Amino acid sequence: xxxxxxxxxxxxxxxxxxxxxxxxxxxxxxxxxxxxxxxxxxxxxxxxxxxxxxxxxxxxxxxxxxxxxxxxxxxxxxxxxxxxxxxxxxxxxxxxxxxxxxxxxxxxxxxxxxxxxxxxxxxxxxxxxxxxxxxxxxxxxxxxxxxxxxxxxxxxxxxxxxxxxxxxxxxxxxxxxxxxxxxxxxxxxxxxxxxxxxxxxxxxxxxxxxxxxxx
Amino acid sequence: xxxxxxxxxxxxxxxxxxxxxxxxxxxxxxxxxxxxxxxxxxxxxxxxxxxxxxxxxxxxxxxxxxxxxxxxxxxxxxxxxxxxxxxxxxxxxxxxxxxxxxxxxxxxxxxxxxxxxxxxxxxxxxxxxxxxxxxxxxxxxxxxxxxxxxxxxxxxxxxxxxxxxxxxxxxxxxxxxxxxxxxxxxxxxxxxxxxxxxxxxxxxxxxxxxxxxxxxxxxxxxxxxxxxxxxxxxxxxxxxxxxxxxxxxxxxxxxxxxxxxxxxx
Amino acid sequence: xxxxxxxxxxxxxxxxxxxxxxxxxxxxxxxxxxxxxxxxxxxxxxxxxxxxxxxxxxxxxxxxxxxxxxxxxxxxxxxxxxxxxxxxxxxxxxxxxxxxxxxxxxxxxxxxxxxxxxxxxxxxxxxxxxxxxxxxxxxxxxxxxxxxxxxxxxxxxxxxxxxxxxxxxxxxxxxxxxxxxxxxxxxxxxxxxxxxxxxxxxxxxxxxxxxxxxxxxxxxxxxxxxxxxxxxxxxxxxxxxxxxxxxxxxxxxxx
Numbered sequence: 001x002x003x004x005x006x007x008x009x010x011x012x013x014x015x016x017x018x019x020x021x022x023x024x025x026x027x028x029x030x031x032x033x034x035x036x037x038x039x040x041x042x043x044x045x046x047x048x049x050x051x052x053x054x055x056x057x058x059x060x061x062x063x064x065x066x067x068x069x070x071x072x073x074x075x076x077x078x079x080x081x082x083x084x085x086x087x088x089x090x091x092x093x094x095x096x097x098x099x100x101x102x103x104x105x106x107x108x109x110x111x112x113x114x115x116x117x118x119x120x121x122x123x124x125x126x127x128x129x130x131x132x133x134x135x136x137x138x139x140x141x142x143x144x145x146x147x148x149x150x151x152x153x154x155x156x157x158x159x160x161x162x163x164x165x166x167x168x169x170x171x172x173x174x175x176x177x178x179x180x181x182x183x184x185x186x187x188x189x190x191x192x193x194x195x196x197x198x199x200x201x202x203x204x205x206x207x208x209x210x211x212x213x214x215x
Numbered sequence: 216x217x218x219x220x221x222x223x224x225x226x227x228x229x230x231x232x233x234x235x236x237x238x239x240x241x242x243x244x245x246x247x248x249x250x251x252x253x254x255x256x257x258x259x260x261x262x263x264x265x266x267x268x269x270x271x272x273x274x275x276x277x278x279x280x281x282x283x284x285x286x287x288x289x290x291x292x293x294x295x296x297x298x299x300x301x302x303x304x305x306x307x308x309x310x311x312x313x314x315x316x317x318x319x320x321x322x323x324x325x326x327x328x329x330x331x332x333x334x335x336x337x338x339x340x341x342x343x344x345x346x347x348x349x350x351x352x353x354x355x356x357x358x359x360x361x362x363x364x365x366x367x368x369x370x371x372x373x374x375x376x377x378x379x380x381x382x383x384x385x386x387x388x389x390x391x392x393x394x395x396x397x398x399x400x401x402x403x404x405x406x407x408x409x410x411x412x413x414x415x416x417x418x419x420x421x422x423x424x425x426x427x428x429x430x431x432x433x434x435x436x437x438x439x440x441x442x443x444x445x446x447x448x449x450x451x452x453x454x455x456x457x458x459x460x461x462x463x464x465x466x467x468x469x470x471x472x473x474x475x476x477x478x479x480x
Numbered sequence: 481x482x483x484x485x486x487x488x489x490x491x492x493x494x495x496x497x498x499x500x501x502x503x504x505x506x507x508x509x510x511x512x513x514x515x516x517x518x519x520x521x522x523x524x525x526x527x528x529x530x531x532x533x534x535x536x537x538x539x540x541x542x543x544x545x546x547x548x549x550x551x552x553x554x555x556x557x558x559x560x561x562x563x564x565x566x567x568x569x570x571x572x573x574x575x576x577x578x579x580x581x582x583x584x585x586x587x588x589x590x591x592x593x594x595x596x597x598x599x600x601x602x603x604x605x606x607x608x609x610x611x612x613x614x615x616x617x618x619x620x621x622x623x624x625x626x627x628x629x630x631x632x633x634x635x636x637x638x639x640x641x642x643x644x645x646x647x648x649x650x651x652x653x654x655x656x657x658x659x660x661x662x663x664x665x666x667x668x669x670x671x672x673x674x675x676x677x678x679x680x681x682x683x684x685x686x687x688x689x690x691x692x693x694x695x696x697x698x699x700x701x702x703x704x705x706x707x708x709x710x711x712x713x714x715x716x717x718x719x720x721x722x723x724x725x726x727x728x729x730x731x732x733x734x735x
Binding site for chain 1: 385401
Binding site: 113115116118119120121122123124125126129133134137138141213214215 | 538539540568571572574575576578580582583584585586595596599600627628629643647
């Protein structure tokens with residue numbers, strides 16, 4: 001198999017890699033905000049439980065969580081294992097990344113000076129308006145570098161989907177590597193991931209630049 | 216071809232650097248250490264017993280071989296789809312784990328022992344599935360383990376059959392293949408006969424389609440330079456066959472006795 | 481030292497305000513009345529509770545007991561605050577200028593000033609026109625599109641004053657408005673406050689600028705340890721204090 005036919009075959013899996021990537025971001029970014037707000041809730045019960053869940057999600061490998069989401073329902077309740085592996089993959093990834101994003105959001109929200117809330121309150125901003133118009137835009141700017149880090153990690157983490165036989169790019173690469181007894185597919189995979197991340201880096205850099213109109 | 220060599224070289228460099236500790240095997244004075252590479256999830260040839268120790272037919276035979284030759288045995292669980300890479304990287308001295316001998320291995324220069332087991336690939340299905348032959352699987356999903364001869368067959372000799380399947384789902388372990396089947400995510404598992412036999416024995420509700428899809432033999436793989444090591448092991452096995460130890464071990468694994476070449480010559 | 485010395489109708493009345501933070505009393509039985517058109521300065525050592533008093537009056541802190549009245553209407557009665565919607569209405573009657581300005585860094589100067597009035601039903605065009613007017617008054621014409629980080633501290637504080645004025649409050653609170661500024665920048669802020677005093681804006685100023693307090697205010701309140709030690713016209717309290725504690729504070733301050 002030539003280098004280029006290898007690339008062609010693996011790029012078929014690239015669309016599935018992209019599906020994991022974009023769907024995970026789509027769900028985990030807002031879910032993370034919900035989790036962050038629960039974590040900062042004044043209700044002790046909610047905040048303690050949320051904190052526990054976050055520490056489990058951050059303290060166990062994503063691969064295990066992926067196995068648990070995919071096969072757990074079958075072993076525990078006898079539910080069928082999903083034929084479309086994209087569903088458990090996105091669920092596991094979204095939950096895992098939401099936990100990381102939640103902690104980033106929390107750090108960002110807590111870094112906004114109290115004075116911003118007080119000024120908004122005195123000026124007649126409702127609590128929701130204060131959060132959406134005054135706090136959130138400042139949080140977004142502050143956390144952009146950390147978010148970029150996570151997004152770059154996510155690109156590489158998509159390869160974990162091979163554990164549940166989802167036919168993304170890396171899984172296909174492993175299959176080719178095996179049948180051709182060749183290391184080349186891994187080189188190709190490396191090139192793909194690097195290129196993917198270069199695009200992500202470029203995009204996030206643009207966003208950061210656009211947020212640089214104030215300090 | 217050149218690119219292939221180059222990548223191989225890079226790989227070996229990385230592996231050797233990170234695993235330089237493994238080269239202690241040839242130290243004089245102490246007992247020679249023999250590292251056996253196995254797939255730890257491949258019963259009955261190699262698996263983990265209830266106490267967490269590696270066992271299985273291959274492991275027991277290897278232990279007997281080491282006792283015979285005065286070597287110290289170390290069992291090493293390889294990543295099955297990377298087994299030959301790991302062998303090249305000196306992570307183990309052989310791959311001995313119900314391994315199908317492929318022509319590509321010989322072409323790549325690996326030294327292969329005398330074949331010791333006849334095998335065929337079969338389809339494992341649920342009893343109540345109504346699937347009676349491979350043609351019933353048209354449009355259905357079939358799981359196969361990545362890096363097994365079954366996977367290779369579906370890609371090459373049996374590609375026409377594979378094309379009739381809905382999806383071929385490649386899992387990275389047999390446990391996952393069987394879980395996919397149990398959880399109704401696939402309709403059949405394409406697997407080595409002895410593995411299928413031992414699975415149906417331990418789990419009710421499964422049956423093997425009576426159709427042998429690929430005849431093959433099991434052997435032990437050594438690095439290209441290890442001809443001498445290979446013949447030492449081959450000779451030791453023959454001794455064990457003669458003195459009855461081999462038979463004694465085989466009797467513990469009734470599922471595979473009938474297919475053991477040395478006992479049926 | 482009675483109401484008669486300060487003519488006018490009361491805009492703000494604080495009666496018997498009590499406040500403690502985790503056991504330690506910060507405000508004890510504080511009563512202050514501010515009449516329309518008056519400027520009241522509150523002075524005292526740090527930790528005396530003067531900022532807390534302003535924060536209670538502007539609902540940033542919850543007082544434990546007492547009454548707060550704006551124009552004779554209860555915002556708090558006997559330690560109980562009015563409901564949320566009423567407090568929101570009460571907030572439109574006062575403005576608060578913070579020590580650290582607390583401008584919104586992601587908003588332009590114009591938006592900082594013009595957005596709050598739109599929350600209360602003023603049209604955007606009207607609010608922006610008003611904002612431009614106020615900026616002119618603050619000597620900041622032409623800086624509408626600047627962002628806070630592009631301004632000096634004194635300029636930022638003047639924007640903050642304009643932002644408070646945009647809501648047309650009946651009374652304006654200043655919480656140490658020049659404490660965070662370099663000495664050479666305090667003058668421009670004090671000038672603006674003095675200008676407002678000349679226009680008969682009702683104001684309460686917590687400050688350490690004694691000379692300024694004396695020049696601008698009709699009434700000075702000296703607080704220490706959570707109580708009002710002495711109050712009266714500035715010439716009396718700042719020149720001839722009756723209480724030993726006040727004298728001590730002023731002497732230390734001159735050093």
